[in-house]
Amino acid sequence: MADSIRLGIIGAGRIGKIHAENISYQIPQAKIVALADVNMNPQMEAWAHGLGIETTMKDPKQMMKDPSIDAVVICSSTDTHADFVIMAAQAGKHIFCEKPIDLSVAKVKAALKAAKDANVKLQIGFNRRFDHNFGRIRQHAIDGDIGAVQIVKITSRDPAPPPASYVAVSGGIFLDMMIHDFDMARFQAGSEITEVYAVGSVLVDPEIGKAGDVDTAIVTLKFANGAVGVIDNSRKAIYGYDQRVEVFGSKGAAMADNDLPNTVRMFGQDGVTGEKPLYFFLERYKKAFIDEMVSFIDCIAKGTAPAVTGEDGLENMYAALAATRSLKEKRPVTIEEIRSSHK
Amino acid sequence: MADSIRLGIIGAGRIGKIHAENISYQIPQAKIVALADVNMNPQMEAWAHGLGIETTMKDPKQMMKDPSIDAVVICSSTDTHADFVIMAAQAGKHIFCEKPIDLSVAKVKAALKAAKDANVKLQIGFNRRFDHNFGRIRQHAIDGDIGAVQIVKITSRDPAPPPASYVAVSGGIFLDMMIHDFDMARFQAGSEITEVYAVGSVLVDPEIGKAGDVDTAIVTLKFANGAVGVIDNSRKAIYGYDQRVEVFGSKGAAMADNDLPNTVRMFGQDGVTGEKPLYFFLERYKKAFIDEMVSFIDCIAKGTAPAVTGEDGLENMYAALAATRSLKEKRPVTIEEIRSSHK
């Protein structure tokens, strides 16, 4: 393609590598021309060159000065996201930023303001909206098959808990894990969350409890359109990554089951056995990671709005903060209460 | 069987007829010898005689005096349940009583006390415990397949709402409909509910709202063993009676899907189509109604405890009352709070 979108990647950790390889191999309409990583080393450079990335650097400032670069993809550590968003916005680059933008609402707001002031596109990495199953459910709603949405149910369980050390700095289960589900809930409801109530327990790993968090949680939701919802999270489903969504409405209900590695059922003397769900997010959301990036490239090329905006990131964060407070104070908490406290 | 259990039935409405026919045709170890119904008429008498029931009457008092009758099955209107339980207990009859025993905790307690004082068995009609799907889930828990129970999820939706006039006297969605699900939750968790929080909405029928009730509700649960749970109810699922249970634990998760009238899938140009769930409780719980009665007869014959006790009925009622209060007062409510207020 003559006019492919030229990208810089910031951060070549696990998720940065996935985006870089997806763009290089699967998205011909974009080209990565630069890679910045604070830990840049010869091995990383070799990997980058293998992908056809010409320029590598430690500090993304150099990338910002390159007028040929249209957009940046921020995959560095969370604490750097907001600064890089602001830096990129001021340099006039469109921005794809992994979630979360920051754990501080103030910094998130600053980043959003920078992007808005610079009139650049800002897409946040809530990749599950691009999942083939969940996208199909949303399409059923848009097509009118579901009618007025009344109940949104989300099951979201990880195959194994992170180390307690990670939990301690993660912001807690609602900001770290359920935030994806808040985004999914808002996406599927087609409406904003107005109030949450959270219950939680430490049932998986006592260390998580010692770190001040829970590992099992259920949160009920109220939406502005009158619908209600519920999300359940566990840090450990022994059978793998359990990711299901159900949307129930006046005309019907759409339900997505998990994806499996194959469809074989083995009929034996002791029962019928099939495969467990795909193991974790890299397997399950493999195509969603590609499709979110295609969507980002498209919104730049076509001048349309990003599919997941910075405001979505902020709303998801409010929901997570409300759930955190609800669990702590044992009462329902409105989003408005959280929003007001950050004005 | 030489020594079959001899039964009297009180009330020959829809559910009374189902129990009578089940006992007559499917449970050879029991025999119905008397039927009482306040509206006894020649047609009902003919039906009873067709089933081989010898004696019919309007007032069950006569039944209570017959020393050959071992037990009574109370299927009359809710407001008469407690009185008939007490009457039967005082007559030394074992008792199967349809749910709810009463809408007043005091009357329920009086009924339970009468049964206890008379040392007769009292089983309450929470038939879903006997469902082939839900029973299989519980068996997986008992067999250790699930490990420590961590999350109980129950979906329970009716195919069509009752008339608003019924809703007005029903005690509300929690006492009328979700009470079955509270029982299922306690059964599956193997633990008592300690706290509930309810959200609800009027999304199906504004008349239900005018009657002071909601038609869509989600309730989160905390259990004494640390597990958490959630129940969602809707008065109207356009695709029929949606009855699913999922129990998640440290070793795995057991999930029951709905029952279907047949397994055929039709592969056509526009997709693949299968049957909706069985329409309503008479179809879905057809066998559970039989099996709960078999269980009742068995507990008499073998002198064992009933599978669903009067205390279960009371606990389910506390949960329903707590949910009702939670919805009204917009706060989590403990079972202890309800229990204390009825001492």
Place this chain on the structure above:
Amino acid sequence: MADSIRLGIIGAGRIGKIHAENISYQIPQAKIVALADVNMNPQMEAWAHGLGIETTMKDPKQMMKDPSIDAVVICSSTDTHADFVIMAAQAGKHIFCEKPIDLSVAKVKAALKAAKDANVKLQIGFNRRFDHNFGRIRQHAIDGDIGAVQIVKITSRDPAPPPASYVAVSGGIFLDMMIHDFDMARFQAGSEITEVYAVGSVLVDPEIGKAGDVDTAIVTLKFANGAVGVIDNSRKAIYGYDQRVEVFGSKGAAMADNDLPNTVRMFGQDGVTGEKPLYFFLERYKKAFIDEMVSFIDCIAKGTAPAVTGEDGLENMYAALAATRSLKEKRPVTIEEIRSSHK
């Protein structure tokens, strides 16, 4: 019902008992008034009286003389079927006869002629046509969902082989087992079989081979309407009774899966496990046995043709004989070839 159909049962073995209990408990529009069994004894009499059957006898001749009896249900041993059909026809009774009518075509023809001459209804016990799954497939064809039928596929496997001693007198796998599937194939195709080709092997039990039979067989079918079909049989499916049908046509395909005892799936560390199919024909076709009898009673009451006629029985037998010859002579065999050899 004032004018219920009055029935006599001949033979109170396993299948006779099932029909008798189904009629007594589930089919109020019919009444069994007499039971004949060559082995009549006090225990059988007691069982009959328990069902409300007034008259018991060893020899069904007495039954034939009773003008109040509308129809007989023949469940005696196969070698007596044809004689009892003729006897009942001559007595002017409608007839339900278990399959097969006889292993000799000549005797079958004689029985059919007797029924025709006497102008009585004759229904043969090919119960699977009344199965909820297979009936639904046929309905899809009738409704036009399948379009022109092109391929009929039937899987039919038993959970355990019969003893070799039984196999030796059974007429072989095609007459004893696959005959049900030939009936299903004709039913689903809506067309007669014109030619078959059979392959078979002894893979389950060498004793079956010594008895001159095979235990595993696949038969291809050609139908008069141009459709083709295939049936596979095994005498032993370790996971239980495998009974599936698929009908493929110009507008789509309808596929029935097995019935399961419950819908629960257990998600564990080693995979996802569900139930095996219902064990054998008594479990799987429980309702079909009732529904075929309802259909028989209905055809008498309404004066309509039986759903499965004596001619169906004969056609199924021709197909089985053709398959037997095909396997032996290693060539395709037309139904016409078999028919001609029995003129």
Place this chain on the structure above:
Amino acid sequence: MADSIRLGIIGAGRIGKIHAENISYQIPQAKIVALADVNMNPQMEAWAHGLGIETTMKDPKQMMKDPSIDAVVICSSTDTHADFVIMAAQAGKHIFCEKPIDLSVAKVKAALKAAKDANVKLQIGFNRRFDHNFGRIRQHAIDGDIGAVQIVKITSRDPAPPPASYVAVSGGIFLDMMIHDFDMARFQAGSEITEVYAVGSVLVDPEIGKAGDVDTAIVTLKFANGAVGVIDNSRKAIYGYDQRVEVFGSKGAAMADNDLPNTVRMFGQDGVTGEKPLYFFLERYKKAFIDEMVSFIDCIAKGTAPAVTGEDGLENMYAALAATRSLKEKRPVTIEEIRSSHK
């Protein structure tokens, strides 16, 4: 990888392009260095350069002379396959050849001899062995879950028929379409086919009949190990590409269902609807095309035998020829009969 396998591609039609893109983007251990296509043009050159292919040509002779090329991938028209196999073998290149090698047994034998004489690897493009579902079934057999294989059932239906003009030169349904299923049957049975019997009909398109072929066929199989099998083919399944395999044995049965684009079920007033199978082979076998090429590269790198050999291609062809003769002559045909006629 320092020493990646260097490949030349012959033929850049649909399947050649798929292989080239898969190798370029998904298989880092191989590198395409040359592309030959009889219709080479600037557009094709541009596409090749975009993939990093340095050298393009019309005649593959030039490719054969390049000593740096380890192997060729033959994707040209069928009539050129055998000649290119021989040319490549004589040049000492390993060979991946799309199926069929040729429609003439003599030419196939000549190609196989050339590869054998030159001691180069020859893999044939029977890609379905690499399918995730069918591979899982085979693994169940290898793991002993199925026990002794007794029945192999294959359903294989295309979404739309090819034009009659194609059918006329295709060699017929058995050589053109069912040959994939013969390969699958041999793969799953773990045994060679010894005899086939074919029935067929023209039910989809009369033009196919005029071209001397059938569009609907069922073939029974006998295997050397005593197992039996059946394959059904249709040129047109209105619901898409229907690709299912079932292997039944003494210890159980493994069954693969179709792959779907997503797992969503829509529960509505008129039933429950889900997706049709993936549309056609490009969608369904997308990953199998990659995995067969990975397997080919691996067998070169590791010096092991190809997963699908030239002999497999010949055996599949014998089965197809036997089926063709069986349909024409209306009799079962042994593979030995075909083999002998080509000695």
